[in-house]
Amino acid sequence: MRSGFIAIAGRPNVGKSTLMNRMLGEKIAITSSKPQTTLNRIKGIYTDLEYGGGEGLQMVFLDTPGLHKPHNKLGSAINETAVNTLSGVDVILLIIDGTLDFGRGDEAVIKLLQDTEAPKILAINKSDLIGPEKYLELYNKYEETGLFDDIYGVSALKGDNVEMLRDRLADYMKEGPMYYPDDIATDDPVRFIVSEIIREKLMNYLEDEVPHGVFVEIESFKEPERPGAATEISAVIYCEKKSHKGIIIGKGGAKLKGVGKAARLEIEELLGGKVFLSLFVKVKEGWRDSERTIRNWGYKDE
DSSP states (O other): OEEEEEEEEESTTSSHHHHHHHHHTSOOSOOOSSSOOOOSOEEEEEEETTHHHHTOEEEEEEEOOOOOOOSSHHHHHHHHHHHHHTTTOSEEEEEEETTSOOOHHHHHHHHHHTTOOSOEEEEEETGGGSOHHHHHHHHHHHHTTTOOSEEEEOBTTTTBTHHHHHHHHHTTOEEOOOOSOTTOSOOSOHHHHHHHHHHHHHHHHSOTTSGGGOEEEEEEEEOOSSTTOOEEEEEEEEESOHHHHHHHHOGGGHHHHHHHHHHHHHHHHHHTSOEEEEEEEEEOTTGGGOHHHHHHTTOSOO
């Protein structure tokens, strides 16, 4: 068995979660067009027992929060999580958005990677949306750093070159154990995945100023007592301001109902059965700058 760990790094909203989902062949991490969608370290597990003529392969992907200049304690905590993940892995996969110009944020990421020892591969995402001149400009810019063993142009959304990239990552895996059962794609708890599904729907439904100030807590998760019965889930959506509460609920509760319906349908697909989902909204002012709250809600590494 060849196995190992791959840290997926990059700035916010470059397609890290979309690319990981594509390489796994199923949705593990939530995605959104809004930046800073991933707030926790998400684990995705790819296993191929037929790899190498039956030798077997297991790659454990660690999808990290986007590296950015923090504006509050939550931002600092998730940055710390991303940086900590870069140490102790077998390879680092840096994702960039090929439609954007190289800037100060990219320079900061390069500087950060210079202090890491693991081999590094660069994926220029959204390469289907740019011309050859733009691609070559970015390719040369990153190749000049001397940091990267390989550079690939990919489209996480369409799947272009993703299989080729995955095969290259496999080359960095070493002889080792099968860390996880071959029939799972993540070891994240179901409650966490359910909370992330709800948060994804919130991000897709809400105005730009609200999404990053929300936290979803699963208050109760009651599995069905008999065949055909529904799983009963109760979740609280915490926001930072009273005005945000009104935005989340919407006129006549319409927006919250829309979020609930979209989340319920996806959770039912995840669990393979009926779900009764109850959503409540509460205000917890300034929680993103509360060290205690950030730690209690699992955003800060111990």
